[in-house]
Amino acid sequence: MRFLSLAWRNTLRNPRRTGLTIAAVSLGVTALVLAWALLDGGNAQMIENMTDSYTGHMQIHRRGYEDDPSLETVLTAAAVAPALMGSGHVIASTERLENRALISTEQNARGIILAGVDPEHEPGVTRLDRKINEGRYLRLEDTRAIILGQTLAKTLGVTVGGEVAVVTQARFGSVGASLYEVVGLYDTGNEMVDNMQAFITLDEARELFDVNDERTSVVVKLDQRDAVAGVQSTLGRELQDGYEVLSWRQLLPSVAQAVGFHEAVTVVILVFLFGIVTIGVANVVLMSVTERRREFGIMLSLGTTPWQIFRSIVYEGVYIGGIGLAIGVLLGGALVGYFAHYGIHFKDASGIIKAMQAETGVIYPTLRWGTVALMGVVMFFVAMMASLYPAIKTARLAPLDALHGLTAGQAPTNTQREYKSGRFLLLQLALRNIWRQPVRTRLTMAVITLSLGAFIFLSSIAIGYYSQTIENATGTITGDAQVLQAAFKSDMNANLAFAGNPLLDQLSHVPGVQAVSPRVQTQALIGIANRSEPVLLIGISPTLEPQVTFINKAVRQGRYLMEGDSRDIVIGVKLAELLRVGVGEKVVINAQDRNGNLNSEAFVIAGLFDTGSQGHGIDRLVGYITLPSAQHLLALDDDITNLSLRFTQRDDDHVLRVVQQINAHLGDPKLTAMSWQALLPEVVQMRALIKKSLLFVVTIVFVMVAIVVMNTILMSVLERTREFGIMLALGSSPSLVVRLVMLESAAIGLFATALGTMLGVVITLIHVTSGVNMAAHGLTAVPGVTNVIHPQLTVLGVLGPAVILPVVILLAALYPAVRASRLAPIKAMHQV
Amino acid sequence: MPNHKAAATAGATTDTTMAVRVVDLSKIYQQGTIEVTALQHVSLEVAAGEFTALVGPSGSGKTTLLNLIGALDVPTVGERWVGEESLNALSRAQLARLRLHKIGFVFQDYSLLPVLTAIENVEYVLQLQGIASQERRQRANAALLELGLDGCQHRLPTQLSGGQQQRVTIARAMVAEPVLVLADEPTANLDSDTGAALLATMLELNCRKGITFIFSTHDPMVMRHAKRVVRLQDGRIVEDKTS
Structure with a gap:
């Protein structure tokens, strides 16, 4: 106790010096608490939004469904119910029947995931019913009713009361097709759910997909997200090998990776902070020890042991670190409290934050007391470690040397070493x-x-x-710029095609333009007998396109397209993996033509490209066919949907200048040049x-x-x-x-x-x-x-x-x- | 606050041979809520070339008076001149120049810069005066040799004895050839032989170069050799005796 009190008095001996160090430690801790809470808040919003809008905390599938979603890999809810009943943390569960489908109106078509849900139990697991902006949520007695995201509805040009057609591959390879009335539109803020999904009742889905009591998934909500690991392991044990129990981390790997990335950023900041604290505390303690060397000499000569001196100095470090931590936590906590209420607005990057699955561009930080406790423990040890060096140095002092003001190990005054002097x-x-x-x-x-x-x-x-x-x-994808009808960028509707050939030569002479290539682009569904995926289908001129983009150089298997190819397609490696197809195999493309008709054509995979893109990137989302094939598929005759351009330079100013020049050259007021930006x-x-x-x-x-x-x-x-x-x-x-x-x-x-x-x-x-x-x-x-x-x-x-x-x-x-x-x-x- | 009007009047009558003149000097320190009067209405004139000892018991105001004369501290009241310069009218930078060019200091605790060697400590003031490196090296070396410090030039203060350190301090005070040397208990930390040698050096410099010395001391030997002894008590001059 005596040394605790002595250390405290020594800490207060030079209040300004101690105050400065405490201020530095507090500032660092405040920044860390805020940064940590911001990342935690962002992570929590991202996870909650994703799990509450679609995935739930956990899902149970027939083993193999996650890797190869198919109507052949199904389960019955009755088989998993007993295991779910026995788990204390499960507060709700619901069954689903999901499949890829092409949804279309006269105006447009999109590849989506169509989910059959139980209107009675689904709201217990997800909150889609509370995100309806127009119309209503599904009802148990509904027939031919569908709900869509507002973004998808806009693309399809449909509103509540409108009709959409759905085409899908049913269970045994047959085609399922039906018309549905849009009864409700939702806006979850989750791009995936808003753009690429639609919901019908479970009974409707059974009929459309041609299944009986089988389900693709059972979605589970827990009383707390942190209980996922425990429940997952319990359910895994209780259910037999034929099932897979997946947590949100496995269902949403990109979210899990984002959480991991944010945590890594926090660790980097943490390391910086502790570096500062170490140096700050070490500096103060070292200096305080140096100026009190004589006092330590007196203490040692009075019989104080080196261990007692060591302890007294370590206490000083801990006091400074502890007070800095307390003030930092209080200040940081107050800031977190304020921003938890008002949110931190990321206006300029709201799009990217939405894309990262957070609900909005506003993040509400949250403080976890476990985090604060962890920081406290680490800070305690850091402060202690920081004072170790001065403490050891002082404990090693010889009493007489200390009384004379010498450091441990320092030579006595009769050393004969000479120092060389210079001019400066x-x-x-x-x-x-x-x-x-x-x-x-x-x-x-x-x-x-x-x-x-x-x-x-x-x-x-x-x-x-x-x-x-x-x-x-x-x-x-884009080239440096494109010429198109402005509405085509969002609608990608074949109706918006135009006669592009006359512009080809004209645009290639605009200063700053290096090459021009005609294109036909559309959203389509690509599939084989029992599975299909949405794809951005691009019709290109095999000779002109390489002057604008380099997809020809990214072909890793098979070959690039050639002039005259009429039934050949080049797709990304990841899309091929999903479809389980390879070079030489057939795929079917479903796309809506200019007249609103759904056309299907078979293509042979000529080549696979690999750009190294990840997630939902180019390698998974894009397919290339020749321009005439695309024009034929969409009934466009010689028309194209866009012209893709390569400029001599790509810097922002140059692109903007050339785009302005092109716009001045375009005779048709409907057409516009748009930069890649x-x-x-x-x-x-x-x-x-x-x-x-x-x-x-x-x-x-x-x-x-x-x-x-x-x-x-x-x-x-x-x-x-x-x-x-x-x-x-x-x-x-x-x-x-x-x-x-x-x-x-x-x-x-x-x-x-x-x-x-x-x-x-x-x-x-x-x-x-x-x-x-x-x-x-x-x-x-x-x-x-x-x-x-x-x-x-x-x-x-x-x-x-x-x-x-x-x-x-x-x-x-x-x-x-x-x-x-x-x-x-x-x-x-x-x-x- | 210093009385500038009084300073102007007194300055007009200052004798040109006067090295130091202080008029009605008082210094009050604030220690917490308590005021401590270190010096009370002291007036003193020291002619150029005098060898003056300030004596008196501890706390009598000797060091305070030396600090005020040396422009190291500011009086609560009163005027000071070094030569013809009124210190109260000078800025911090001007005071620094005055200390550099006119005053040499010998402190009781040596006050050498610990990271500089003996010769570098002596050179330091010459460098501040802008003297070229070769000349300053020669002059510093000569000053150290004169004080019997041959062989110690390139040692750090921690490698020198107390007497050696004090002699380095004297060399540093003398090397810039000041008109006035202020020494605070210069022999207090020295043995009697070293103290005597140091006193002899100071007397020799006073006689040979005409440097004015004002020093505080308790040492009877030093007092005996002083040509003028000013006795202070409770911050006042109680005796001023010239032999």
């Missing part, structure tokens, strides 16, 4: 001051070096990531989000580095107050004192910046060729996103932070420097 006395003074506390200097330099190195690497990954995404998306808003939003994220990260890194440097220099200035007094007494001008302190900071900053830059560049160069394998990270809705990112070094990406950081460091050192220069000589000289 001020510089020598600065450099020797830096190395007076080598441990502190190394720690500070390590923080700067590692922060900068990590940031350069991170930013090069980010630059590589969005450059590749843009390259992929424009290189396979307008065609791919998700990519633009992703780029903006990444830039903002980088700015956020760089701000945090620079602020933290500034705190570390300011702390170090301030401590260094405070412990040399007496020396500054001597210098001023001898006639040093205040400006010389400022220059000396700034010189020390500049030396530390420049050396560490050089090391950090080298570290970042070397790590990046190591990964340039091999690339960095990234998981989906929740950006699967962005076209062109690839698995392997090849980091890109840019002059701005390297020199920007390398120039700004030393400036930040010098700014951070300005306060301690000015403070030192304003000391009154005699007061400073009397400072112990």
